Amino acid sequence: MASISGMYSPSSAVKIGRSPITILLSRRDPFFVPIAPAGRSVRLAQSVARDIPSGLSPVSNSPASKTTAVEKDRVSLWHRYVDWLYQHKELGLYLDVSRIGFTNEFLERMEPRMQSAFVAMQELEKGAIANPDEGRMVGHYWLRNVALAPNSFLRSQIEKTLNAICEFADKIISAQIKPPSSPHGRFTQVLSVGIGGSALGPQFVAEALAPDNPRLKIRFVDNTDPAGIDHQIAQLGTELASTLVIVISKSGGTPETRNGLLEVQKAFRDAGLEFPKQGVAITQENSLLDNTARIEGWLARFPMFDWVGGRTSVMSAVGLLPAALQGINIREMLVGASLMDMANRTTVVRNNPAALLALCWYWATDGVGSKDMVVLPYKDSLLLFSRYLQQLVMESLGKEFDLHGNRGYEDYHKCNFKKE
Ligand SMILES: O=P(O)(O)OC[C@H]1O[C@H](O)[C@H](O)[C@@H](O)[C@@H]1O
Numbered sequence: 001m002a003s004i005s006g007m008y009s010p011s012s013a014v015k016i017g018r019s020p021i022t023i024l025l026s027r028r029d030p031f032f033v034p035i036a037p038a039g040r041s042v043r044l045a046q047s048v049a050r051d052i053p054s055g056l057s058p059v060s061n062s063p064a065s066k067t068t069a070v071e072k073d074r075v076s077l078w079h080r081y082v083d084w085l086y087q088h089k090e091l092g093l094y095l096d097v098s099r100i101g102f103t104n105e106f107l108e109r110m111e112p113r114m115q116s117a118f119v120a121m122q123e124l125e126k127g128a129i130a131n132p133d134e135g136r137m138v139g140h141y142w143l144r145n146v147a148l149a150p151n152s153f154l155r156s157q158i159e160k161t162l163n164a165i166c167e168f169a170d171k172i173i174s175a176q177i178k179p180p181s182s183p184h185g186r187f188t189q190v191l192s193v194g195i196g197g198s199a200l201g202p203q204f205v206a207e208a209l210a211p212d213n214p215r216l217k218i219r220f221v222d223n224t225d226p227a228g229i230d231h232q233i234a235q236l237g238t239e240l241a242s243t244l245v246i247v248i249s250k251s252g253g254t255p256e257t258r259n260g261l262l263e264v265q266k267a268f269r270d271a272g273l274e275f276p277k278q279g280v281a282i283t284q285e286n287s288l289l290d291n292t293a294r295i296e297g298w299l300a301r302f303p304m305f306d307w308v309g310g311r312t313s314v315m316s317a318v319g320l321l322p323a324a325l326q327g328i329n330i331r332e333m334l335v336g337a338s339l340m341d342m343a344n345r346t347t348v349v350r351n352n353p354a355a356l357l358a359l360c361w362y363w364a365t366d367g368v369g370s371k372d373m374v375v376l377p378y379k380d381s382l383l384l385f386s387r388y389l390q391q392l393v394m395e396s397l398g399k400e401f402d403l404h405g406n407r408g409y410e411d412y413h414k415c416n417f418k419k420e
Pocket of ligand 1: 195196197198248249250251252253254257310311395
């Protein structure tokens, strides 16, 4: 069992509670021995493992514990815990992998593979064609640290879009831009229409980070179920006149999203409202959606970049515009993400949380996915983390074929995502 805790907080006082997320991977370590949780007295250090927190003292080395087998031994477990506990001060992130039973021999065997993974990541961040299927770069890291983008064109694309998002969101929130027939004289609701990678990120952020009473409340049409779409529209009622509709689709041609849009447009017509005055498109330039929005004169259009995959688009306009409209400080969100990226760039495996989780997953599933991963968010606001992660993982394993051309995990997609 591995557990993660923490969430980026701009304040210096990082609050630490019981781990909000637990990832169960393995049944090799069934013995639970209660040890002190990472408590408030833990000394925080940036991106390190192995520091023994000064506020914690070792459990007593009782004779009883000496008689148990090594893996059940409380003292050994305690040492393994302190030895492997990963902490990141600014992010308030803790990762406890001590109950995953990987051995030193395993770590040594995996080291060359981990090092080649780090090299591949460095190439990817420099702009290598890392998605051979689609012949494109994979650059979502640049969204949160523009200096890393491989050329000035990309850098200006990112900056221009971010500024345009902030400006547009400010104007909507301050009612400088308002819907023509709203009795409130301003936008009060956001309806996001999109599916998969164009829905899960913004949903997760809304659930995790939005203030209790955001100036604009958000709801989602993320399925093609007519009853579900009608339900969302019915709940808006007369507030449809004060609703900003954001249609999100990287390809701009996803049928489910198109169905949602058609339903919403019909509701606007039935209510005698002009959809273009309240519609926003987030999509790749010149896609079907982009052209429709341009020709019909929608309120605004924001670009999606071909070098950002749908499942990792939450830090592009896809996630940032809905977040900004809810009053979330998106520049702070980007800073948090870039700190996390930095932590995951270190090539010392035990100091790299992403590498540690990957290793644990590999170990626990025998490198072939022989067990299921269960993600248990013990924090209500992180409920959608599991869904978000599910899509992230399954679509990262290869949609139909893996990097070597082998037919891969397509069943997932047949069940959950029909496209591609
Ligand atoms: O953003 P779109 O092009 O509309 O695609 C939306 C989603 O469609 C499908 O569900 C794909 O499997 C996802 O990867 C994608 O994120």
